[in-house]
Amino acid sequence: MHWIDWVLVTGYFAFILGFATWISMRARRKQAMDSASFFLSGRDAGWWVIGASLFAANIGSEHLVGLAGTGAASGVAVGQFEIAASLILLLLGWLFVPFYLRNGVFTMPEFLERRYSAGSRWYLSIISIIAYVLTKISVTIAAGGIVFEAIMGINFWAGAVAVVAITGIYTLLGGLRAVLYTDFIQIFVIIAGSLTVTLFGLDKAGGWSEVHATAGRSFFNMWTNPDFPWTGLVIGVPILGVWYWCTDQFIVQRVLSARNFHHARGGTVFGGFLKILPLFLFVIPGIIAHALAQKGMLELEDADAALPTMVAALLPVGFRGLVVAGLLAALTSSLASVFNSCSTLITFDIYKKLKPDATERSLVRVGRVATGFLILCGLAWIPLMKLVSGELYKYLQSVQAYISPPITAVFLVGLFSPRVNGRGALAALLTGFVLGTARLVLELNAGALGPGPLRSLVEMNFLHFAGVLFAFCSVVLVLVSLLTPAPDRERLRGLTLATGVEGEVREKASPLVIAASVLLLVTVLAIWVVFSSWGVG
Structure with missing residues (x-):
């Protein structure tokens, strides 16, 4: 990298750290740092901050490397996950948000306990914390080290430590408020960096029509990819999307910080529009890289190297620093979000559960200690990652599915039926965990399996498997609930659609939010038409 690129990258880091510190100090001058301020930004976040943070927290290494790599290998079909997320965010805002905000919960496991039982809360808390540490934290740290090493020429370990240290400092100091406002700034850096790669790539390839002609019609069809069958897209993607966007602490914590229902819903709609961008900022550049490689204008040894290869080969001095800053912005925002969400789970679902009389000051202190502990876990995990094979690590990631x-x-x-109870919920959760783990173990030993039902189970597309597992767990939930005593309907007041509190669930929606939601639906439909067999010409 040229010295100008270095100035841009170091300037970015200095600005983010300084901005986060200023936000934290400003918040402390206004009021004492209680638990609501540290973990939920004082519950006064506006829709623009919420939507930006939903987008920035979600953009991680799987987008920087995976989306562009899959785009280079097989085209736009992988963009379905991003487009579907726009619709799922509408579901978050219009169905789930009223229940979460009315009950004033800090965590998703806390809501699950109110709806079902303490056992359900413990299950979701432990599973979430373990998954965050082993997958989200570790893979983001590793991606940061790779960016430093591959593009900037800095040692992998030094780069990884730098990402953890800078992100950890401002998360520990300012909590969710610092995360939200730095996310708002960083989306501009992410978009600018990715857009730069797209424009330079298109110029090098000779324009959109040339890319389309070189890559071929099949690369621009979202519905005909064998890795992502349309049946799986229709059935499996919404199931995985509802879990990630509507029930995962990592994402929903941003919405819990809203100042009211209107800002919460508005934030989800704004986030929905932003989620359309990865198709054009990450997937399309991957296809451009494929087209350049086909024309002999770019050496692409591996599809996953599409984005860094384009950065190294196409961008002039100054622009490379901008793109690297964008990559690091995506990684730090994602890492900051998982640090804050995981520390919230540790504080409220473990510490406060064991010590219900804990003071506000002790909750914030535990939150900071938990953040520090997660930083140390992340650093300790870096050398251990070298001991984990790439294939096993891929399966560790897939266990979330x-x-x-x-x-x-x-x-x-649980939202639609007041009859299902805590015993049914725990039975469904444990059954799903056992079956999901069984699928994972069978995949790890797929080579030793002969023809038969087990082989068919392993070879089933993961999106189809998600649909089958969802249906089976729903049946378990309903059957066990019907065979055990019904929950007290009065206790469920405000926790299901049938037992909602009049006036709050049906609160009059903002006409602007309604119009924006309709526009988002129309936009998604238009994209589906354009990127289909009858829309791509």
Whole structure:
């Protein structure tokens, strides 16, 4: 990298750290740092901050590397996950948000306890914390080290430590408020960096029509990719999406910080519009890289190297620093979000559960200690990652797809049916965990399996498996609930659609939010038409 690129990258880090510190100090001058301020930004976040943070927290290494790599390998079909997320965010705002905000919960496991039982809360808390440490934290740290090493020439370990240290400092100091406002700034850096790669790539390839002609019509069809069959997209993607966007603490914590229902819903709609961008900022650049490689204008040894290869080969001095800053903005925002969400779970679902009389000051202190502990876990995990094979690590990531269907089932069915109870929920969660783990173990030993039902189970597309597991867990939830005593309907007041509090669930929606929601639906439909067999010409 040229010295100008270095100035841009170091300037970015200095600005983010300084901005986060200023936000934290400003908040402390206004009021004492209580638990609501540290973990939920004082519950006064506006829709623009919430939507931006939903987007920035979500953009991680799987987008920086995975989306562009899959786009280079097979085209736009992988963009379905991003487009579907726009619709799922509408579901978050219009169905789930009223229940979460009215009950004033800090965490998703806390809501699950109110709806079902303490056992359900413990299950979701432990599963979430373990998954965050082993997957989200570790993979983001590793991606940061790779960016430093591959593009900037800095040692992997030094880069990884730098990402953890800078992100950890401002998360520990300012809590969610610092995370939210830095996310708002960082989306501009992410978009600017990714857009720069797209424009330079298109110029090098000779324009959009040339890319389309070189890559081929099949690369621009979202519905005909064998890795992502349309049946799986229709059935499996919404199940995984509801878990991630509507029930996962990592995402929903941003909405819990809203100042009211209107800002919460507005934030989800704004986030929905932003989620359309990855198709054009990450997937399309991957296709451009593929087209350049086909024309002999770019050496692409591996599809996953599409984005960094384009950065190294196409961008002039100054622009490379901008793109690297964008990559690091995506990684730090994602890491900051998981630090804050995981520390919230540790504080409220473990510490406060064991010590219900804890003071506000002790809750904030534990939150900071938990954040520090997670930083140390992240650093300690870096050398251990070298001992984990790439294939096993891929399966560690995929386990989230196997544990999500039962969680989606208990949340969704629980909102619609007041008859399902805590015993049914725990049975469904444990059944789903056992079956999902079984699928994971079978995948790890797929080579030793002969023809038969087990082989068919392993070879089933993961999106189809998610649909089957969701249906099975829903049946378990309903059957066990019907065979055991019904919950007290009075206790469920405000926790299901049938036992909602009049006036709050049906609160009059803002006409602007309604119009924006309709526009988002129309936009998604238009994209589906354009990127289909009859829309791409």
